[in-house]
Amino acid sequence: MSATTEAPARTYSAYSAPLWQRLLLTRETAVIALTAAVILYSIANVPNFDGPLTIKFLLQDIAPILLIALPMTLVIITGEIDLSVASIMGLSSVLLGVLHEGGMSVPAAALLALLAGLACGALNGFLIAYVGLPSLAVTIGTLALFRGIAVGLLGTKAITDFTEKWSDLATGTIGETKIPLVMIPFAVLAIGFVVLLHFSTFGRGVYDIGLNDEAAHFTGVDVARTKLVLFMLSGVVSALAGIYFTLRFGSARGDNATGYELQVIAAVLLGGVSIFGGRGRLHGVLAGVVLIGVLSSALRLESVTVNVTNIIVGLLLVASVILPNVLAAASSRLPRKATPAAPRESHTPDNAASAGVTTRGSDS
């Protein structure tokens, strides 16, 4: 071979599964299908699920999780994790309350709370990306730290007198529809994150880091800065979710949103993101969040206790990660069917280059 002669193009169709297969046989499609199935089943069988209020309450309930799942997906794809999101929600909630009580208008206080969220994310990101500490340990620490500051600032008391106008905004719907207003910022963010992750150079870097951060570094991806940015995004979006949470319930408390981090992570993993990083797509994650939301909504309507809902969510989570492996193991046990005929590579003796590599066709 020489660098100037063009090699004849070969196709190895056996390698790339047909397009429809690649699109359909994915984790994401499975989650979406399951979500759709649960929705259809609930509409048909769960009393009042088809009622007019369901969609509004459902979306209001899952809004904070939807929001935080966006940056969390990216964080987990880089192979890190952020356990401090719910504590940042709590902290931004308390800050909003304390500042508002101190005489600041809601938008000004919210802005400061967002900045605080950004700062929290920056602290996480700095320790993880630049000091090189494991994110699991760091965010377990900041989980306690941020929540501790929130509770420390406000004790266990609550601040509840928010300007009516703003709480109405948080609970209001778009025009005559039943879609909550919060879906507008969510939609904007969702589009932004989809573009960022799937259609930008930054997003390619995110996947590369998750698969092999050393190689990404050698390729000129700024690993540390990417991680810092992601944790800051995670912080600021969590703060936004905290503000929404506060205004929706009209109550700023230090213990707001306790335990949400595990819900977010469960939803993200259910949506097909690999905890090892490098794999996962946003539409699967959003379907995962909706799936959990629909399940809890339907089960509540059936007056099933939250315990059973938790059991089902837990089982789904375990099954969703176990099943692909079990299926893979099972299919490898089955006698291998002859693979579709691939163009068999001829070992022309005069072509050293082609002789060096195994043919990947079937041996039938």
Next chain:
Amino acid sequence: GCGGDDGGDSGSDSGSGGDGGGALSMTMLPKNLGNAYFDTSTKGAMTAADELGADMEEVGPETGSPDAQVSYINTVAQQGKDALIISANDPDALCDAIEEARSADVKVVTFDADTNPECRDLFINQATSEGIAAKQLELIAEEIGGSGEIAILSASANATNQNAWIATMEEELASNPDYADIELVDTVYGDDEDQKSFDQTEALLQNHPDLKGIISPTTVGIAAAARYLSDSEYKGQVALTGLGTPNQMREFVEDGTVASFALWNPGDLGYLATYAAAALVDGSITGEEGDSFEAGELGEFEVGADGTVLLGEPFTFNADNIGDFDF
């Protein structure tokens, strides 16, 4: 992909589903499940519902947080139930959700812990703040001989009812000459969790070596504090009183850790709330001051100011009478 068969159908066992046409349907939503106090009130509510021929189900969150309660209030609105009986985890946070439910024609009765008066139809008050505060001060003053340091072990810092009682107690301590020698040195919060209340008791005793008495106006708190005291060096030295249930406190009253404590009958509270809700639904009352209704074996009640119905005076339990109760 995989089939979508799990999940949705596993929940059809317990719920009564929708409201079957004419029958009165109600939901009981305590602060949290798995709490003996609320179990008793739910039992009372169920009894009343049976008498009324109404459908009654109990739902609730695992932990006493307002946001978890909101989902259940929303569900009640979706189901279009006739009435919701609720003990509120936060006076303000639930208002929007309750209003939404009321606009879906659900009557809302609060009991045990109120929301802002505007957002609900009626509040069933177990006892007046004054009555409760006075009772507990009276008990503690008696036990510590009218002088010394005391402390309060409360539930969470924004439990409405607790805070109202504490405020009243503070006023009373400051103004009542009988309590001139009693000093309230600390108020701590056990968040209605056993372990936290237990640890808080320890911290109180450690930080205030001269402490003579503890008031714990919450059933979880007083039981945890009693457990701590009963095998510590402070047993018999530090007096404990507050609000507790006889079953939880029996052991400590019998072994002398606690001399007396107070409470109303939570069963009666649930029973009364159910009758009040039924009266609201059938339109015989609207929640105006002065309305009156019949509450089965408890007799007749009248709605007071701010849409409040008062159950009665708290009852004092001590070694002499505790054997008569089982809740």
Next chain:
Amino acid sequence: MNTDVQPASEVSSGEALLVEPSRLSPTRRAITTVLRSRELSIFLVLLAVVVLATSKNNSFLFSSDGWRNFLLNPSILVLLAVGQGVVIITRNVDLSVGSVMALTAYLTGRLFIDHPGLPIIVVIAACLLLGAVLGLVNGLLVAYGKVPALVITLGTLYIYRGIMLTWAGSDRINAGDLPREFLRLGTRSVLGVPMLTIIAVLVLAAVGYYLHTARGGREMYAIGSDPDAAVLYGLPVRRRLLAAFVLSGALAGLAGALYTARYGTVSSSVGSGIELQAVAAAVIGGIAIFGGSGTVWGAAIGAFLLVTINRALPSLGIEDFWQRAVVGALILGAIVLDRVLAVRQARKLAESRDRS
């Protein structure tokens, strides 16, 4: 330098030692190891906290209750931290311990209520067994499902607690339901040391000894250090993982029983959030979150520190609302310290290469 210009032909099996002899005597080496260890530094922090708190308030340590609580309160977390530590050493994590603890705590009460007169030891054994079974489920899923433990145990965290709450319904265990003898186990002391502490220390010593001196224990370190290499090496990876999870489950089961003995009541929130405390204790105590290094001694000291700080803050005049913030700062401090020490160590190595 590790290269040598000696001609190859001279190399034979019977040749004299060419290995650079260690310049330190064994005792000196042991002493430097201890002095450099993370366990010691965290222990010093613990000591400082205790001294500070005691100087402000004598009864923090020097009262019968103060002393007892100093030893007693961390015992349950020590048990969990030991189990968690072993799991983390194998590069896994067990988030379900809080839920396992809740299940066995309820089981304890249930057994005493349903079978009055059951010997205490049988009840504790039942809790250990149930915990071990639940841990085995985690272990099987992780080892055979080839899925990360974080995901599996996050799932079983929900599942186990859901089962506990469904089983318990609105039931609740009160001190009155339990035999006095059992409750006394939670507070009784032998020679000034509470029973629970003795149990925790015995467990700690056994596990610590096993990890240090048994093949199985060393294999757990190896697996955590590089799981793929462990497979290539032919170590019984699955068996060791199962053992780690079973141990963690069993200790959580024991912790559940002891919790009931100590607190007398079992509510729906028993042990919720304690899994993160157990992880935090292990991390503070110097167990690397990605496995392969650290000791359960460190994890136990970490657990002591966490609990003691909580108790000390009010004595130090800090409102107890700030406890969690302090704990968070402590965790961050511990891992940053680890990092700083590691970097310094690396620089020293580099410098020593320069000089040689």
Next chain:
Amino acid sequence: MTATDTAAPVLELRDVSKSFGPVVALRSGSLRVDGGSIHALIGENGAGKSTLVKVVAGVHRRDSGVFELGGEAVDFSSTADSKGAGIAVIYQEPTLFPDLSVTENIFMGRQPLARGRRIDRAAMITEAEGLFARLGVRIDPRRPAAGLSIADQQIIEIAKAISLDARLLVMDEPTAALSGVEVDRLFAVARSLRDEGRALVFISHRFDEVFALADTVTVMRDGSYIDTRRIDETSPSELVSLMVGRDVDELFPKVAATIGEPVLQVSGLNRSGVFHDIDLEVRAGEIVGLAGLVGAGRSEVARAVFGVDHYDSGTVTVNGKDVKEHDPRSAIRAGMAFIPEDRRKQGLVIDSSVTRNVAGVIRRGIAKAGLLTAGMENKAAGPWASRLEVKTSALDMNAATMSGGNQQKVVIAKWLATNPKLLIIDEPTRGIDVGTKAEVHRLLSELAGQGLAILMISSELPEVLGMADRVLVLCEGRITAELDRAEATPEAVMHAATHHLEDAS
């Protein structure tokens, strides 16, 4: 087949096959190894040698074929089984436990026990010291394995395998990371094991080693058995043609290129403990070889120049412009390309597709307004992949499933796509078969001819001498010689590479 004097061979494989999904890694592997002999296994990259080894080791289970050990049919389902059966394996990639001490690494799972099934640490350390003595190396048995160089790690692997006292020892490219001295020592040990009557399988891409060590050699191609020869009855050229199915004429096709202006200038580069006062210059069209013993710090210098590592002081300029310290992106912008020594860990995002890898560095350039689609990447990567004849046009194939040589081509393609002015290439042909090796050399030569400046690090002396216009020799982090192509004899380079050691002893 060879004439053998023993009855049953220690290892016998016949028509063994193994597939990974659609990839047939081993089509019909056959191997017959007798006791008391050293059997070399050679073949191009991806010929299936490592797969064969892993079947023997019990890492993979064969799909079909005969597998006999000492005449008895066996079927291993784990590496523990093979160990139990007396097989020791050194894998291609070192597999150490970084947190554990060197000694524990060697004896893991079979530590000497004292009373009460307690591990006898003292005995273990003594034994480890004995092993190191036998290998003639000086490694502190108590130090953790973390931080050891690849060569040291490979030595520990060898010590581990020897200590197993196995009847069959399989070594998959044990010498790839070793320097000449260490290779000699390893060979001495291997011969003594053979003389004890054990069977050894030795995989290497270096013919000089095969001829120096082996008694018999088996050639594989495309996952299939080709032939077995006695070593004294064959020649390198015959083996090469068996391997690749044709003759490889020229291994080092050095083309004279016109040497232009300096492209890379490094001056006073220092990093304490690693390298000192590095001054070097690479001109357009020039190939500069960086030679030295393993561990001399060549890779570290290269990494610092490219900016993936820190340095303490010094400057790096490309075409007269300063390159920021510790910032690979600035180096790429300045026109540097860097092909690191470990392609699986550093060169490639191994679990990603060929397209994503090739487009990895240039994606900023091909993006429109910062936005990027898979189609755009395919379009950009396609030509580069086919220019280097990366062995598949299935651009969405996972790089992990490719053989070493093809992976290396993907890395080269990825960097050529950036149109660099300077190429730093660390061990360009480590673990690559002859056929591909010649291609890589021809390519480098051609690129230099087109005016690219190349800094080439290599542990293979013939490669350095054959390819470089100028040779810099590094010893213990210092440049100890700068030799022109004419002056660069093996003796001169080796002298410079060891002169510190000689001074010391």
